[in-house]
Amino acid sequence: xxxxxxxxxxxxxxxxxxxxxxxxxxxxxxxxxxxxxxxxxxxxxxxxxxxxxxxxxxxxxxxxxxxxxxxxxxxxxxxxxxxxxxxxxxxxxxxxxxxxxxxxxxxxxxxxxxxxxxxxxxxxxxxxxxxxxx
Numbered sequence: 006x007x008x009x010x011x012x013x014x015x016x017x018x019x020x021x022x023x024x025x026x027x028x029x030x031x032x033x034x035x036x037x038x039x040x041x042x043x044x045x046x047x048x049x050x051x052x053x054x055x056x057x058x059x060x061x062x063x064x065x066x067x068x069x070x071x072x073x074x075x076x077x078x079x080x081x082x083x084x085x086x087x088x089x090x091x092x093x094x095x096x097x098x099x100x101x102x103x104x105x106x107x108x109x110x111x112x113x114x115x116x117x118x119x120x121x122x123x124x125x126x127x128x129x130x131x132x133x134x135x136x137x138x139x
Contacts, residue, residue, distance in 0.1 A: 032058045034112050035093070036069065042097055044069065044107040044121060045079040056110060058083070058119065067110075067119060082120040089116045 036054040043049070055072060058065040058081060067081040096109040111118040 032065070034110070036095060036110055037093070038095065038107075040105060042095075042105045042107045045077040047077045049076060049107070056119070065119070067121070079121055084118050084120050086111075086116045086118060089114050090118070 034056050036056050038049055038051050038054065041048060041050050049069070052071065054076070055070050056067060057070075058067045060066055063083045065081050065083055067077075067079050068075050069077040069079075090111045090113055092113040094111055095107060096111075097105040098108050099105050107121055109118055109120050
């Protein structure tokens with residue numbers, strides 16, 4: 006009888022620990038922007054931002070905040086990578102006027118990147134992948 010109670014208690018503890026680990030694994034990251042970029046029609050000056058995304062499958066909603074408030078909210082795709090990125094950073098496209106639009110965010114040690122939804126609709130002349138240190 007005691008052995009059965011001990012086993013049941015151990016199983017319950019294991020399930021709670023697993024649930025906590027899964028709940029703690031949120032989709033968050035840090036974005037260090039070294040230049041002014043636009044995202045979702047809003048201008049992001051150079052600085053450090055928190056990014057968080059939610060959704061099912063590869064289609065997610067990306068929120069970018071400056072620590073106090075959400076400054077942009079845009080659709081994004083989570084794209085798998087064959088190997089993890091060495092460092093964190095972002096990619097941009099430059100339009101004909103020289104304005105840079107944020108098109109992607111990647112994270113060091115992660116095997117995925119976030120592709121910003123508006124990037125495919127923009128007419129661009131060049132692309133730049135900028136590594137940053139967090």
